[in-house]
Amino acid sequence: MKALQNKILTDGIVLSDTVLKVDTFLNHQMDPVLMKEIGEEFASRFEDAGITKILTIESSGIAPAIMTALKLNVEMVFARKRKSLTLQDGLITSKVYSFTKKEENEISVADKFIQEDDVILIIDDFLANGQAAFGLMDIVQKAGAKVGGIGIVIEKAFQDGGKQIRQSGVKVESLARIQSLSNGKVTFVEDKPTVEV
Amino acid sequence: MKALQNKILTDGIVLSDTVLKVDTFLNHQMDPVLMKEIGEEFASRFEDAGITKILTIESSGIAPAIMTALKLNVEMVFARKRKSLTLQDGLITSKVYSFTKKEENEISVADKFIQEDDVILIIDDFLANGQAAFGLMDIVQKAGAKVGGIGIVIEKAFQDGGKQIRQSGVKVESLARIQSLSNGKVTFVEDKPTVEV
Numbered sequence: 001m002k003a004l005q006n007k008i009l010t011d012g013i014v015l016s017d018t019v020l021k022v023d024t025f026l027n028h029q030m031d032p033v034l035m036k037e038i039g040e041e042f043a044s045r046f047e048d049a050g051i052t053k054i055l056t057i058e059s060s061g062i063a064p065a066i067m068t069a070l071k072l073n074v075e076m077v078f079a080r081k082r083k084s085l086t087l088q089d090g091l092i093t094s095k096v097y098s099f100t101k102k103e104e105n106e107i108s109v110a111d112k113f114i115q116e117d118d119v120i121l122i123i124d125d126f127l128a129n130g131q132a133a134f135g136l137m138d139i140v141q142k143a144g145a146k147v148g149g150i151g152i153v154i155e156k157a158f159q160d161g162g163k164q165i166r167q168s169g170v171k172v173e174s175l176a177r178i179q180s181l182s183n184g185k186v187t188f189v190e191d192k193p194t195v196e197v
Numbered sequence: 198m199k200a201l202q203n204k205i206l207t208d209g210i211v212l213s214d215t216v217l218k219v220d221t222f223l224n225h226q227m228d229p230v231l232m233k234e235i236g237e238e239f240a241s242r243f244e245d246a247g248i249t250k251i252l253t254i255e256s257s258g259i260a261p262a263i264m265t266a267l268k269l270n271v272e273m274v275f276a277r278k279r280k281s282l283t284l285q286d287g288l289i290t291s292k293v294y295s296f297t298k299k300e301e302n303e304i305s306v307a308d309k310f311i312q313e314d315d316v317i318l319i320i321d322d323f324l325a326n327g328q329a330a331f332g333l334m335d336i337v338q339k340a341g342a343k344v345g346g347i348g349i350v351i352e353k354a355f356q357d358g359g360k361q362i363r364q365s366g367v368k369v370e371s372l373a374r375i376q377s378l379s380n381g382k383v384t385f386v387e388d389k390p391t392v393e394v
Contacts, residue, residue, distance in 0.1 A: 032267035059255035070229035
């Protein structure tokens with residue numbers, strides 16, 4: 001998605017070979033026009049997947065997810081994230097390890113919001129090691145529903161979450177796939193070097 | 198806002214005289230069409246306030262806030278909530294006590310996202326004691342910016358946050374104002390008893 005790539009190039013800050021800061025438009029401050037375009041793009045890429053509901057995880061997934069839900073005309077539910085949950089009835093939970101924060105969180109969704117006949121589109125802002133995506137897929141599976149696909153705003157394609165999920169047979173659509181953050185520079189997977197003839 | 202009141206009456210669950218559960222459409226599962234209408238309503242109520250940015254707080258404020266931002270064509274920033282923050286440069290922080298969870302959270306916004314010439318519209322899903330709203334107002338004031346108004350999806354008008362904020366001279370627009378949750382029944386402030394002639 002060109003508008004997103006351009007925004008990453010102009011406003012993203014490469015903090016290290018693995019960390020890209022996009023807090024000016026995606027995960028702290030948010031650009032609503034870009035969020036709407038992202039929602040429309042996800043909706044278009046999954047329009048034939050029979051999606052009945054969007055699932056995301058607080059907090060940065062919510063804006064792209066609500067825009068996608070609006071375009072696909074389905075409801076959205078977001079998983080809550082807690083360090084530890086007191087036991088509560090009616091919740092489906094999964095564990096998610098954050099490599100960035102070096103801590104394990106429990107994520108949860110009220111079981112009444114995912115039915116067995118649901119086809120769920122999972123939306124998230126980032127995909128790196130895939131921990132959050134696997135946790136959300138686990139919740140969908142525990143509910144007996146089907147994962148209809150995964151939509152990611154920015155995929156760090158140099159980490160292997162995307163590869164693992166695709167190998168499991170789930171369709172993953174990432175709007176920007178980053179090949180490398182080396183030398184302080186963002187290179188996208190699509191940036192094929194020009195072949196000289 | 199009639200569509201919201203109707204949704205509260207059909208889908209809201211009164212858990213006690215002070216607690217209304219709206220997790221089917223506002224703060225766990227979200228209805229994207231209603232969120233869009235809420236955003237349009239906030240935008241219309243504050244269209245002459247010279248708003249330059251929307252400020253909300255994770256997580257349930259994000260969807261109504263991004264829809265409002267889209268309609269007003271300004272950016273949105275959400276405050277992060279943590280039990281305790283390690284000292285970090287570049288953050289404006291405030292303390293918010295949650296009566297529901299009986300704990301104090303620190304909320305924070307990167308200082309680069311609020312400038313002195315900003316006129317901020319604060320959006321949140323609930324207003325009861327006003328703790329979150331006061332925390333967000335505190336952040337705006339610490340940044341040297343101006344609070345242009347506060348937009349609330351559901352105000353518990355029987356608690357005094359709204360009254361306190363209005364007395365301080367800030368315009369508060371609540372799309373549904375609940376007078377009472379007594380006897381398991383939602384009564385709105387607008388529900389004037391019919392006067393017999």
